[in-house]
Amino acid sequence: xxxxxxxxxxxxxxxxxxxxxxxxxxxxxxxxxxxxxxxxxxxxxxxxxxxxxxxxxxxxxxxxxxxxxxxxxxxxxxxxxxxxxxxxxxxxxxxxxxxxxxxxxxxxxxxxxxxxxxxxxxxxxxxxxxxxxxxxxxxxxxxxxxxxxxxxxxxxxxxxxxxxxxxxxxxxxxxxxxxxxxxxxxxxxxxxxxxxxxxxxxxxxxxxxxxxxxxxxxxxxxxxxxxxxxxxxxxxxxxxxxxxxxxxxxxxxxxxxxxxxxxxxxxxxxxxxxxxxxxxxxxxxxxxxxxxxxxx
Amino acid sequence: xxxxxxxxxxxxxxxxxxxxxxxxxxxxxxxxxxxxxxxxxxxxxxxxxxxxxxxxxxxxxxxxxxxxxxxxxxxxxxxxxxxxxxxxxxxxxxxxxxxxxxxxxxxxxxxxxxxxxxxxxxxxxxxxxxxxxxxxxxxxxxxxxxxxxxxxxxxxxxxxxxxxxxxxxxxxxxxxxxxxxxxxxxxxxxxxxxxxxxxxxxxxxxxxxxxxxxxxxxxxxxxxxxxxxxxxxxxxxxxxxxxxxxxxxxxxxxxxxxxxxxxxxxxxxxxxxx
Amino acid sequence: xxxxxxxxxxxxxxxxxxxxxxxxxxxxxxxxxxxxxxxxxxxxxxxxxxxxxxxxxxxxxxxxxxxxxxxxxxxxxxxxxxxxxxxxxxxxxxxxxxxxxxxxxxxxxxxxxxxxxxxxxxxxxxxxxxxxxxxxxxxxxxxxxxxxxxxxxxxxxxxxxxxxxxxxxxxxxxxxxxxxxxxxxxxxxxxxxxxxxxxxxxxxxxxxxxxxxxxxxxxxxxxxxxxxxxxxxxxxxxxxxxxxxxxxxxxxxxxxxxxxxxxxxxxxxxxxxx
Numbered sequence: 001x002x003x004x005x006x007x008x009x010x011x012x013x014x015x016x017x018x019x020x021x022x023x024x025x026x027x028x029x030x031x032x033x034x035x036x037x038x039x040x041x042x043x044x045x046x047x048x049x050x051x052x053x054x055x056x057x058x059x060x061x062x063x064x065x066x067x068x069x070x071x072x073x074x075x076x077x078x079x080x081x082x083x084x085x086x087x088x089x090x091x092x093x094x095x096x097x098x099x100x101x102x103x104x105x106x107x108x109x110x111x112x113x114x115x116x117x118x119x120x121x122x123x124x125x126x127x128x129x130x131x132x133x134x135x136x137x138x139x140x141x142x143x144x145x146x147x148x149x150x151x152x153x154x155x156x157x158x159x160x161x162x163x164x165x166x167x168x169x170x171x172x173x174x175x176x177x178x179x180x181x182x183x184x185x186x187x188x189x190x191x192x193x194x195x196x197x198x199x200x201x202x203x204x205x206x207x208x209x210x211x212x213x214x215x216x217x218x219x220x221x222x223x224x225x226x227x228x229x230x231x232x233x234x235x236x237x238x239x240x241x242x243x244x245x246x247x248x249x250x251x252x253x254x255x256x257x258x259x260x261x262x263x264x265x266x267x268x269x270x271x272x273x274x275x276x277x278x279x280x281x282x283x284x285x286x287x288x289x290x291x292x293x294x295x296x
Numbered sequence: 297x298x299x300x301x302x303x304x305x306x307x308x309x310x311x312x313x314x315x316x317x318x319x320x321x322x323x324x325x326x327x328x329x330x331x332x333x334x335x336x337x338x339x340x341x342x343x344x345x346x347x348x349x350x351x352x353x354x355x356x357x358x359x360x361x362x363x364x365x366x367x368x369x370x371x372x373x374x375x376x377x378x379x380x381x382x383x384x385x386x387x388x389x390x391x392x393x394x395x396x397x398x399x400x401x402x403x404x405x406x407x408x409x410x411x412x413x414x415x416x417x418x419x420x421x422x423x424x425x426x427x428x429x430x431x432x433x434x435x436x437x438x439x440x441x442x443x444x445x446x447x448x449x450x451x452x453x454x455x456x457x458x459x460x461x462x463x464x465x466x467x468x469x470x471x472x473x474x475x476x477x478x479x480x481x482x483x484x485x486x487x488x489x490x491x492x493x494x495x496x497x498x499x500x501x502x503x504x505x506x507x508x509x510x511x512x513x514x515x516x517x518x519x520x521x522x523x524x525x526x527x528x529x530x531x532x533x534x535x536x537x538x539x540x541x542x543x544x545x546x547x548x549x550x551x552x553x554x555x556x557x558x559x560x561x562x563x564x565x566x567x568x569x570x
Numbered sequence: 571x572x573x574x575x576x577x578x579x580x581x582x583x584x585x586x587x588x589x590x591x592x593x594x595x596x597x598x599x600x601x602x603x604x605x606x607x608x609x610x611x612x613x614x615x616x617x618x619x620x621x622x623x624x625x626x627x628x629x630x631x632x633x634x635x636x637x638x639x640x641x642x643x644x645x646x647x648x649x650x651x652x653x654x655x656x657x658x659x660x661x662x663x664x665x666x667x668x669x670x671x672x673x674x675x676x677x678x679x680x681x682x683x684x685x686x687x688x689x690x691x692x693x694x695x696x697x698x699x700x701x702x703x704x705x706x707x708x709x710x711x712x713x714x715x716x717x718x719x720x721x722x723x724x725x726x727x728x729x730x731x732x733x734x735x736x737x738x739x740x741x742x743x744x745x746x747x748x749x750x751x752x753x754x755x756x757x758x759x760x761x762x763x764x765x766x767x768x769x770x771x772x773x774x775x776x777x778x779x780x781x782x783x784x785x786x787x788x789x790x791x792x793x794x795x796x797x798x799x800x801x802x803x804x805x806x807x808x809x810x811x812x813x814x815x816x817x818x819x820x821x822x823x824x825x826x827x828x829x830x831x832x833x834x835x836x837x838x839x840x841x842x843x844x
């Protein structure tokens with residue numbers, strides 16, 4: 001329907017500009033949105049304080065610090081004569097990142113392997129999938145201390161146990177999407193492989209896995225996020241001081257004195273989560289060599 | 297301009313500024329009531345654009361379009377035409393009956409009237425008994441029949457069809473061609489039919505409008521004087537071959553007029569292949 | 571913490587489970603095996619009490635504590651439900667609003683997707699500061715924010731995934747914007763919305779329970795788990811964990827059941843892969 005293509009979206013948006021221009025446009029719209037959010041924050045703050053409103057919550061220096069104060073606090077020491085907050089947080093972030101990266105690697109590989117296994121057996125799927133789904137309803141935070149202590153008694157270092165928790169949250173989306181992706185191969189392509197008398201392994205690696213890549217990458221994006229959350233959440237009850245979880249607990253204690261520190265920690269945690277997510281996007285673009293499937 | 301015309305197109309030009317494309321240039325043609333007119337031409341000749349201009353789905357840059365003695369815009373608001381696309385565009389969440397009833401709901405018909413009309417329409421396209429089926433349970437040909445039934449549900453004077461059988465296999469196509477002609481005879485509507493297939497165009501139409509691309513212009517109009525009603529035997533009529541050749545020559549003429557040969561004559565190649 | 575955009579292919583788990591009781595058998599077998607392992611295999615392997623007490627002991631604790639467990643469960647479930655309603659309601663409303671303004675919606679999508687990558691749970695201490703430790707609102711807000719982004723992203727995707735020909739079809743009927751919205755966009759986006767709602771149901775419950783870690787009312791489930799662990803009453807802790815898990819599963823199952831009713835037309839063979 002080439003004629004319809006002429007008739008349709010050509011009046012405007014689909015003129016292909018250079019990728020640099022597209023990136024620039026995207027970066028500027030993100031910057032614009034962030035600036036708008038900053039403006040909204042300060043406006044809300046100003047209005048609520050001015051009008052002395054108490055719903056939904058009281059607004060003051062503690063509950064809603066100025067954004068510039070939050071960013072500014074990064075470049076001040078978090079305690080007297082100590083290192084700059086940003087150094088402290090970056091160290092913590094790196095520690096958590098290590099846990100999350102290992103957790104992600106474990107979770108993604110186990111998830112993928114499990115997915116491959118399940119994709120080949122309807123019986124296994126029916127028997128096991130409900131429990132895999134149910135496993136995600138167990139509040140990880142409650143189990144975390146048991147995992148850490150249990151593995152610790154077997155001589156596993158603290159942070160590796162946190163990686164296990166991180167893996168627990170990451171494997172699920174990868175498993176589900178791997179099963180779906182492997183089953184999504186075009187039936188005609190399958191017939192083609194059969195006509196070549198290709199064995200099941202060949203079919204797996206040459207056809208099913210490549211056609212499952214969009215699904216798998218979509219899940220990896222989710223898993224990347226989940227791995228960071230898992231790492232932070234895993235640190236919390238395990239009294240591990242080195243990571244972002246520890247930083248949150250620490251600054252939470254002194255929140256009323258120095259609220260900006262906790263906000264800044266959240267900011268760094270957010271950036272960590274986003275950077276993991278973007279890292280997977282970048283890898284996907286390199287591996288799949290086309291635009292990622294509509295992101296989420 | 298012919299005062300009796302159902303559709304009158306005068307000096308219509310359509311340019312897509314951003315893409316710097318002139319899809320249609322100075323198109324003028326009148327379509328008389330009860331005609332079956334095909335639009336045929338290579339990719340980019342603007343036939344689908346022209347169809348949409350008639351349907352007021354695209355606004356012409358210059359020129360006027362009169363449908364049923366109103367402007368195209370008023371005609372659309374008065375729901376004077378039904379449209380069928382290449383993709384049947386049926387709503388998955390509705391049964392066949394409810395899909396056909398869609399325009400009737402929009403017009404505010406009451407339940408009883410809707411049910412009656414749906415029954416008539418399913419009988420017309422020979423799908424009685426499939427009212428409670430869902431689109432995915434039907435074959436491509438059946439889906440298109442539902443799409444045609446929906447387009448005709450409000451008994452419009454004009455039927456616009458954009459390569460409706462393009463996605464179907466040859467045998468289903470031929471069968472649906474005959475059905476479409478039967479329906480056309482029964483209802484006496486005017487049909488504007490966009491197609492890629494020369495033989496289909498000649499078989500179905502009273503006139504074939506051949507268009508050339510870049511910019512989209514009318515290259516020529518072939519009067520198809522084959523006897524009505526058309527049947528399977530029509531294909532074997534020597535006059536049929538003459539007319540097909542005439543259309544083909546017009547299309548070839550387009551190709552030889554294009555010096556650098558970038559014109560795709562896909563449809564000619566397709567005709568050659570079949 | 572999962573955001574799966576595409577609706578689950580209906581041929582997979584959900585539809586079969588609903589239709590054929592026999593299909594439950596493998597799951598039941600695994601369940602039986604799991605329980606047996608819990609009761610006998612793990613203790614035999616030397617899994618300590620504080621890691622995983624015997625199933626029968628946990629059941630005992632469950633029974634003796636059933637009143638406080640169920641009231642705690644209900645308390646936390648209400649927080650989860652509140653967060654779910656707030657987050658999903660807000661997300662759908664905002665997605666509908668932004669669906670109308672394509673450019674803004676397209677610009678916001680990457681932001682919303684990035685925001686979904688933020689560990690929201692780290693924000694719990696701040697909501698505690700806002701609403702007070704004991705107030706359920708601090709947990710409700712966390713649950714709401716957890717639910718918001720997946721539902722927003724998916725609803726927006728669903729609303730904008732409508733085939734352009736469907737819109738052209740509706741325009742050919744001179745349908746109003748409201749008609750297009752209710753008859754086309756809403757049914758098209760329902761599969762997407764329900765997928766996100768299922769994810770959100772689990773997230774809401776998790777958010778409510780885990781949010782308790784930073785402090786909360788003693789009536790809340792998370793706090794009960796905490797205090798049981800600190801008192802070395804692991805059987806009670808596990809009983810409470812089970813309650814949390816069961817509530818999460820029930821919530822999910824309820825949404826899945828609603829999905830089956832609402833999407834009864836969705837073909838079992840079709841998924842919506844991009």
